[in-house]
Amino acid sequence: MSHAPSISPPLPAAALIVAAGRGTRMGGGLPKQYRDLGSIPVIARTILAFDTHPDVAQIVVVIHADDAAIFADACPKTQTPLMTVMGGATRDASVRAGLAAIADCESVLIHDAARPLVSRAVVDGVLTALTTHEGAAPALAVTDALWQGDGTVDGVKDRTGLWRAQTPQGFRLAAIRAAHGALQGPAADDVAVARAHGVSVAITSGAEENLKLTSPGDFERAEKMLERPMDIRVGNGFDVHRFGPGDQVWLCGVSVPHTRGLQGHSDADVGLHTLTDAIYGALAEGDIGTHFPPSDPQWKGAESHIFLTHAVDLAASRGFTISNADLTLICEQPKIGPVADAMRARVAELLRIDVGRVSVKATTSERLGFTGREEGIAAIATVTLVAS
Numbered sequence: 001m002s003h004a005p006s007i008s009p010p011l012p013a014a015a016l017i018v019a020a021g022r023g024t025r026m027g028g029g030l031p032k033q034y035r036d037l038g039s040i041p042v043i044a045r046t047i048l049a050f051d052t053h054p055d056v057a058q059i060v061v062v063i064h065a066d067d068a069a070i071f072a073d074a075c076p077k078t079q080t081p082l083m084t085v086m087g088g089a090t091r092d093a094s095v096r097a098g099l100a101a102i103a104d105c106e107s108v109l110i111h112d113a114a115r116p117l118v119s120r121a122v123v124d125g126v127l128t129a130l131t132t133h134e135g136a137a138p139a140l141a142v143t144d145a146l147w148q149g150d151g152t153v154d155g156v157k158d159r160t161g162l163w164r165a166q167t168p169q170g171f172r173l174a175a176i177r178a179a180h181g182a183l184q185g186p187a188a189d190d191v192a193v194a195r196a197h198g199v200s201v202a203i204t205s206g207a208e209e210n211l212k213l214t215s216p217g218d219f220e221r222a223e224k225m226l227e228r229p230m231d232i233r234v235g236n237g238f239d240v241h242r243f244g245p246g247d248q249v250w251l252c253g254v255s256v257p258h259t260r261g262l263q264g265h266s267d268a269d270v271g272l273h274t275l276t277d278a279i280y281g282a283l284a285e286g287d288i289g290t291h292f293p294p295s296d297p298q299w300k301g302a303e304s305h306i307f308l309t310h311a312v313d314l315a316a317s318r319g320f321t322i323s324n325a326d327l328t329l330i331c332e333q334p335k336i337g338p339v340a341d342a343m344r345a346r347v348a349e350l351l352r353i354d355v356g357r358v359s360v361k362a363t364t365s366e367r368l369g370f371t372g373r374e375e376g377i378a379a380i381a382t383v384t385l386v387a388s
Helices: 042-050 065-074 091-101 120-129 173-181 190-196 216-226 270-282 305-317 337-351
Strands: 013-019 056-063 082-086 107-112 135-141 146-149 153-157 163-165 169-172 201-205 232-244 248-251 254-257 320-330 358-363 376-387
Touching (some): 013 091, 042 065, 056 091, 107 120, 107 173, 120 169, 120 201, 190 201, 270 305, 270 320, 270 337
Parallel strands (some): 056 082, 135 201, 320 358
Antiparallel strands (some): 135 169, 146 153
16 A cells, blocks of 8 residues: 555545445345335435544435435434435436535545445544545455356456455545546546546455445345344443642533632543543443553643543444443532533533433432532443444
8 A cells, every 4th residue: 555645634524425326236126225224224324324423524415316205214314414416327427416515524435325334443444544645445355266257267367456445435525526527438436536537545444344235145144244243332430539729620521610629640520530431441441540540740630531532532443432421420519500511512522422422410419428528529420332
């Protein structure tokens, strides 16, 4: 793989899902992108694979002009803004229509609607490569022997350096728009369009699960993949910090005025510490002290969002997304109710999930124990991780 000079980050990105095909190789009836896969339409699964991704700012779906009604029935509700565009007579024309509709994004992920099982890891690999390349696409190395012949083997082809192309194929938006604008004649895919225009395309890691539904047998394979046990992890965290001198406390990344502050090696944000430990616990990766030892002076006074971001990144690198978080702060003072919404918003931002999946609440200990005596604040949290 060649390495291009470093260029500015490509984010935010648009997901451009090409769904205007007829799927003739699948046989008659409903186009394959609208058929059910595990009781959910293929197109819905594909859209949801990009929905809520922290680096995807919009989703554009290119559909056939005859499919507006069935698309409306199959389209899931999304948190990410979604728009539909009518496709053209060819795939190239459909992609150009979708590219023209994208606004306020620096890069685009062009994806086949018939690849509904694309994982977060595959998408992240493409986005990461786009920080150093104008184009990037996932692929799998060809490992089988290659024969040439018609009924009988006439020869053997060298498989060295050969790859099985997948999507999403990612590009800097300006670069792929220019490449499609200059296209003359057909092209195998958007990587071919880009290369014809001189765009360097990095190869990133594909996945066997990211198969394209082309024949009835592909649906059977995909159904079997969906039958695999889902990996769900639940972790809990608990933390305590005592009060000391100060005029504010940091809780869940929000500064709360108070007559005292919280003491700790870092900024003593007991809420973020507890959430961090819950994620580490779900991953069986120890606790904050394991990754950020209090004996290390570089973490003296550190802002606690650093710890939580590390835990979130670690979960993503292991193939997990955060489904929800539930945090309870235990204290007499300060009052949490007036700032709970701000805390939820900040936690949702750090966890890269919708605020509707974050709970921040408070309780007292009825004047019992160290929290009842207002000597400090305790917190307990539960976080759910789901393998993507």
